Amino acid sequence: MRVLVIELKKLFSGKVFLLIIAAVFTLNAYLMFRTANSGEAVSTDYQKIYDVLDEMTDEEKLDWLDEQLSDFSQATQYKWTAMAELRDECESVLTYKDFLESIDSQAKSMTSISIFAKPDTFNYRSILKTPPAYKNVQDVVPGFDRSQGIILATDNSFTDILCGFIVLFAVLSVMLSDREQGMSGLLFSLKRGRGYLLLTKLATLGVTVFLAVLLLCAENIFISSYLYGLGDLSRPIQSLSGFIGCNLKINIWQYLILYVLFKFIAIFCIGVVLSLIAVNTKNTVSFYGISATILVIEGVLYALIHPLSIYSVFHYINIIAFTKVNEIFCNYKNINFFEYPVPLIPTSISALLIFTLVGGGLSAYIYSKKRNLEFRKIGLKMKYGRSNKVHSQIWYTLYKSLILQKGALVIALFIAVAGFMSHNFMKKYDPSDVYYQYYTEKTKGPINADTIEFFENESARFSDLQSQLNEIQQNEPNNYTKMNELSKQLAPNMGFVPAYERLQQIKNIDGAYMFYDTGYKRAFGKAGYDDDMKYALAAVLLLVFLVSPLIANDNKYKMSFIISSTTSGKRSYLRRNVLAVAIYGLLAALLWIVPYSVTVSQYYGHSGLGGSLRSITDFISLPVNMKVWQYLLLVAVLRTLFVILSALVMLWVSSRCRNTTAAVLINFAIFALPIIIYLLGAKAMVNVGFCPLLSVNAISNNTSMVNIVILTSFIGVLFFITMRNKEYKNEKNR
Template sequence: MEYIKKYPEDMKQIQTNAQQLMTFSIFSDKNSFTYNNIVKTGKDFEKVADVSLYLVNNKAAGSFVNYYYTFYFALIMMVFIIYGLSGERDNGMWGIVHSAGSGRLRLALHRLFIIAGSGVVITAGLYFTTFAAALLLYGGAGALNAPVQSIQAFERFAMPMSQIGFVLYNYVYSALAVVVLSVALWTVFVVNRKRNHALILTGVVVGLEVLMYYRIGLHSIYSAFKQINIVRLMKVNAVISTYANRGRGSFVISESAIMFWALMVILVVSVAVAVVGTVFMRPSQGKNVLTRLTDKLYAGYQHIFANVPVVFKELHKLLVTSRGFTVIVVLLLVVMYFISYGKMAFSDNSRERDRIYLEKGGADYSQISALIDERRADYMQAVQKSMEASEQYENGEIGIDELSQINSTVSIYASRYAAVREFEQKQEYLENLKEETGIDGYMMSDRGYEEIFGKYGKARETVLLMALLVSVVLIVSENIGIETSTGTKYIVNAASGKNTVKVKRIVASLVLCIVLYVLVYGIDMIHLRSYYGMPYTDAPLMSLTFMRDCGFYITVGTFMIIRLIVRLIAMLITFAVTYVLCSRFSEVRGRVVSVLLMAAVIVIAAVMGNVSIW
């Protein structure tokens, strides 16, 4: 509130400071950067001098624009797309592709279009779903037309713009950054003859960039490596919302403009190198030392791999040949994305009440009951004294100052009593629960568990279940489909031990799916426990007010275990149905079946998430 009141004054002060500084002799050189920076600053903030701020719910927009993982996930997904587009480098098709002389330029332009379009679409999907999640979690849709300067972090943002306007403006810059970095990554893949070499080089460069960003100080002689950095580039909001200028002499330019033109230069250079490389690089070349070394390592790996049990070979087929590893990585990214962003930030008062629940609550909550009685008695006593003081004032026995002091005491005790009203309401609920069901409930907070398996956790749980089941369909269907597409299905069926091979294939697929299940819900439970805590898991389930109508006479811990078992059963059913159906169909029909199964599990997961407490 204080920030909103002072904002007009601050803007006027910037204008005044600009005028005053130019009168000082040390800043009066019109050819110096300092003078021109002062002039530019005054002119820029003149645009927002008349912006009128008002108090609104900024929590959704404020938290959203400071969430940067969206762009990291977008870039990781682009790595997979570019890796797939470069497949001819490793599958022997490069010679055929290169022989189409006039088609190489067309191929390069098509790939450029695919990469740019994918970057825009993927960034939009992640960006706007995250924004929608922020609005669902924090509310504030009605505040989107308020000036973005209503958020205190934007007090030095020198453009008159609404919150929704900034969200769109931020998206344009973010999408541009993702597309440019993706095209630059494509260039790395083009100039490297092996996809894996390009991937390793990318990993090394990114690792160095992260290391330099977090290890180099702002005042270090190497600070330029921190300022010109991929990590900083992905924090688009911090660059475009923070007012800062750079330049030399009379030339002054904002950091956001520097970022834009730097991206344009990188884009032009990357496109030129990638297109020229795609058109003119020849597939045949003598093997260098690194290639010969990797070939020897691969031959040794195949020699060892030939002697491992069939189950491990099936696992290798699932993870490597069938691209199961890619599915797993994408699944884990989805899991980390949704569990990291969906967490609720509780107020300090709520956290303090939760601390009291932990220290004085549980099965024996006599200390909390005593605290409630004490605060209520203090408040009632203060009210009684206030009533008596009012009569004394009317009779002329006390003055207005003494009456005001007594009334202010009432306000203090009323505030103290209001602080324990939640405990009092919980106590009344537990007493009614005991009377109606005979259950001795625990005095415990609903907040954390409502995020874990209550109404506020439905979106997270639904997405995790969808992602897991879709991954199972993809892994199982691809494992079966690859045997048909390569013709090994007929070799296996002709062998005498075909049933044994099928059993081992099922075991390998099932083991991998169970590992995925453990990873998804293990990560989820660890995150939820570390952030919200899971106290009083031995408490009756109906101790939680939002579970009053469930009708289950079980503990909180038992309920959570049953929910995990239900998800395991859902995964096993999906596994069995996918295996049976995909085994009965081949080629195109098998692909259609897998797509229909994925659509079915998405619908079923969505329905389960909205109509079932499980």
């Protein structure tokens, strides 16, 4: 118990860890409010309706909602989408008995159909198992009440992601800090310095995870109660929206307890997996690389395998799926386990407990059997095919980073990530954009008299068609055939109008071209996409894991004294690391810019490169009349320079840290965390730190100079600290 208390004190005494916890709770609260008020119907719309419904019976509530939905004069008083949603919920509650009866009737009818009536198939066995699963809820009487608060509190991905950050940093602090500080050799020699110590560390991790889950869930419940209200918590779980198919006979407050316990075990299981990786890896970079690989694989399996697939076991028995508690309990499901249906809920609970216990036990066993992590045996190995050639100093710097510190593994992983991002790039289908592409591609090239004449003729044609349609609607309102035919002919007008309006705006600009510019708008951040920040996150994470160990790992082993005494000295050492970091920055920029450019070109084309940038209406007020290809090149060069600048700042952070873990945490907090927060929904973060520079779009699209001031101040502070440290060292040497 004493060791556990000491481990907890050591964990929570870290300022960085406490800062991360504070940031997580603040961001979680912000995202809760933003989610509740980002849809078409906001929390106040539901509150207004519930205030009227509270004193009614369920039947009266349904009648009132039907009446309001059929009375269009009330549309301004109550939100239509909110009423429609609540009406469907109320109807499902009132028809719960019919739902249970339909399960039996569907099972009977489906077993009589030839394609389902094969006894040796999963479908047949699953159909037979479903009706008995609902026997214990036959007497349940759900009630219609406020559901949105409970659903918001329990069904959001950002809370899981934020809780995952706490787990990751807890594992780093609890499992790797002793190794980073060179304490492993001392701890291994103690009586309880192996298996018992590892189990205590896992217990510390468990306490931390439990507190994090409990407090985050409490925060979610409190905010949801304020926004929507929670309703009667003693009503059956089937009363909640989306839980009509749950076969558990429990109340909502009982489900909340079950939710917290299951969520805790699921998050703790992820922590145990990370701990097992930490025990089996030799350095921090390997830990990050292997952890990211496993989590990416699990995420891909969860996302790509369909729940009804014969491989659905890999979709459900998955550490990512375990965190989706509502999806597990909201409905009775069977997993296809080699053509045998296995109930999802008991299977998930059993698998989760087995993964956690086996992972924890295996971690303790491996840790207790490992050799001293700081002082390894010196063995003689035959080195075939290796020469004694003396390489350049930069070669050894890259060898240390890529081979000894496992940087090559990180690069390989992020090349795969870049390929995955390009593979999953999507162009949303928009009929108006399809027609817009047709007209811009048909008239692509410099704007001349023929271009203007074509658009004027089309404009006259659409005006004539619209006049004919209006005339038929007035004189022949029942002539649907003719009206449908004219409507089809008018359909391209939805794309013609924006193309025609664009022509009117740019036709007098020197060097103006007509071309399909939707892809350029997307790439330049004008179309509402976050491509720049998504690819910037991948580039930043690559650099964080590559650059952070470079000098911090040498600081860990006090190599500065040896380096300073060599012929080349410290300056050459710094120059080599700066050159290596510049190479990594260039690589990260290329892994971002090249795949993205190729992908956008494949989906949107690349016509109009020689035209004026002001041909794109978003740039019509640009004071410099540059060509599109020149602006593309400028953005690529700026992003490359700013990525390299970010890498150099990461190197400076690495030089100030005593171990790799601290360098990774600080660099992650400075560079990656603001981008992640932005992608989670806090759009104001695009103006914070290095985000505007990495994006470049944020600088060109925003007239405010706040982001530049913030960045300049940040760099100024770093420069001031560096100069003060140099002055302090000079005075000390005197």
